Amino acid sequence: EAGVAQSPRYKIIEKRQSVAFWCNPISGHATLYWYQQILGQGPKLLIQFQNNGVVDDSQLPKDRFSAERLKGVDSTLKIQPAKLEDSAVYLCASSLDLRGGGYEQYFGPGTRLTVT
Amino acid sequence: AQTVTQSQPEMSVQEAETVTLSCTYDTSESDYYLFWYKQPPSRQMILVIRQEAYKQQNATENRFSVNFQKAAKSFSLKISDSQLGDAAMYFCAYRRDDKIIFGKGTRLHILP
Numbered sequence: 519e520a521g522v523a524q525s526p527r528y529k530i531i532e533k534r535q536s537v538a539f540w541c542n543p544i545s546g547h548a549t550l551y552w553y554q555q556i557l558g559q560g561p562k563l564l565i566q567f568q569n570n571g572v573v574d575d576s577q578l579p580k581d582r583f584s585a586e587r588l589k590g591v592d593s594t595l596k597i598q599p600a601k602l603e604d605s606a607v608y609l610c611a612s613s614l615d616l617r618g619g620g621y622e623q624y625f626g627p628g629t630r631l632t633v634t
Numbered sequence: 635a636q637t638v639t640q641s642q643p644e645m646s647v648q649e650a651e652t653v654t655l656s657c658t659y660d661t662s663e664s665d666y667y668l669f670w671y672k673q674p675p676s677r678q679m680i681l682v683i684r685q686e687a688y689k690q691q692n693a694t695e696n697r698f699s700v701n702f703q704k705a706a707k708s709f710s711l712k713i714s715d716s717q718l719g720d721a722a723m724y725f726c727a728y729r730r731d732d733k734i735i736f737g738k739g740t741r742l743h744i745l746p
Binding site for chain 2: 611619622
């Protein structure tokens, strides 16, 4: 079974530029998550989708971050314009479902973003 | 609001010994899930163990076990017979439906 795929693995941009990350979840997983993990901290949930609908985006900085999951499969997270404090690893994860909260999340390798 | 606290930023243990990582959380809910995830250096995060709050019995997965104290809101992870491959960041996480919160993590070093 293929795992969660993410690209690119690394990205370096200057502040005020834009960047996009892509995630392909495990086949059949209804729920997809994007996390931001700043160095030395735990992952912070940015947004989660159930199929192609947004379940929770309360911690997504909507003035600069956007995400979509067209057709309920792969997803794109965009930052425009980037700030220095956006430097972090962006993790994508998927699970079979979210109802109840007990389903295991499978994580991708992450995209390490450096904003200079 | 729910919170998850891991009070030990780093820990070290001798190979083959036992180590316990601490986690406390705060919630007003009675039904939820707790998880321990492992993140090896430059590798993907993987699930170590899961505990349903409605179950009194502590979860066990081979060398990994938890001490779940619901009233105290404590969820510690015990690793027995530590191996070099156990070296990683360990994250405690709380989840209820669409609410997911991770602690800041504990970096575990295994001393040969």
